[in-house]
Amino acid sequence: MSFGARLDQALIERGTLCVGIDPHAALLIQWGLADDLVSLERFSLTCVEAFADVAAVLKPQSAFFERFGSRGIAILEKTILAARDAGALVLLDVKRGDIGSTMAAYADAYLDPSAELAVDAITVSPYLGVGSLQPAFDLAARHDAGVFVLGLTSNKEGPEIQHARVADGRTVAQSIIDDLGIRNGDAQPLGSLGVVVGATIGDSVADLSALNGPILVPGIGAQGGTAEDVRRIFGSALPAVLPSVSREVLRDGPSVAALRDATQRAIGEFAFLRRSG
Numbered sequence: 001m002s003f004g005a006r007l008d009q010a011l012i013e014r015g016t017l018c019v020g021i022d023p024h025a026a027l028l029i030q031w032g033l034a035d036d037l038v039s040l041e042r043f044s045l046t047c048v049e050a051f052a053d054v055a056a057v058l059k060p061q062s063a064f065f066e067r068f069g070s071r072g073i074a075i076l077e078k079t080i081l082a083a084r085d086a087g088a089l090v091l092l093d094v095k096r097g098d099i100g101s102t103m104a105a106y107a108d109a110y111l112d113p114s115a116e117l118a119v120d121a122i123t124v125s126p127y128l129g130v131g132s133l134q135p136a137f138d139l140a141a142r143h144d145a146g147v148f149v150l151g152l153t154s155n156k157e158g159p160e161i162q163h164a165r166v167a168d169g170r171t172v173a174q175s176i177i178d179d180l181g182i183r184n185g186d187a188q189p190l191g192s193l194g195v196v197v198g199a200t201i202g203d204s205v206a207d208l209s210a211l212n213g214p215i216l217v218p219g220i221g222a223q224g225g226t227a228e229d230v231r232r233i234f235g236s237a238l239p240a241v242l243p244s245v246s247r248e249v250l251r252d253g254p255s256v257a258a259l260r261d262a263t264q265r266a267i268g269e270f271a272f273l274r275r276s277g
Helices: 003-014 025-030 037-051 070-085 100-111 130-143 172-184 227-240 256-269
Strands: 018-021 057-060 089-096 121-124 146-152 193-197 215-217 241-245
Touching: 003 089, 003 146, 018 037, 025 037, 037 057, 037 070, 037 256, 057 070, 057 241, 070 089, 089 100, 089 146, 100 130, 121 130, 130 146, 130 172, 146 172, 172 193, 215 227, 227 241
Parallel strands: 018 057, 018 241, 057 089, 089 121, 121 146, 146 193, 193 215, 215 241
Antiparallel strands: none
């Protein structure tokens, strides 16, 4: 099955939610842990225990593992394997973006099923041009994986580039979305190339109607975005929305029961997005 088809099925079976695994220092301390490797592993595997058989998608943030070096990456590998074994789709938040053989190497690292860090999908940055991401698109197609491309992000610096106009008058973000829509074509039930659009962007400045792919929506909860913002911003594109929460849920740790309850509440909050089989 393509990633788009697997994602669609997961959303039907588990509800529409992506939960981040973000073991940054402040959260480790909030959980009563130290900022060290032992705590990194405890935090991450607690998240897997709490979320992996409940949420449709888990999204580890690679940077928080990378800062511990090779031993941190080993814990990321363990976290990914445990999450996938429990039935969750894993979207690795790495935001890679490069050209040629370098982009191909990044794609090999995450999208080749034989790789140690193999996941279901990754995030990428298109600001060397969407065409620079072709090696990732090619490998994703070959191995039925997914790619989420940054489109309209929540950071205050984003609009300077994303709202700029290209020669034909479209915004840069719109040109990215349109390119992905063409690549997704008429894939059913959902294309495997998605876009990242923050829940805190205000009124939508992009037409997502022709994307035919998933829309990952971070910025919910601690960053200020709400379910009502999602409903207002995405309109007719709501069936493709995958809301992503992190701190809003993670702050309820380290209790597995509390983390699971918080996840179930978030799934319920976005029940209006639920897909039907």
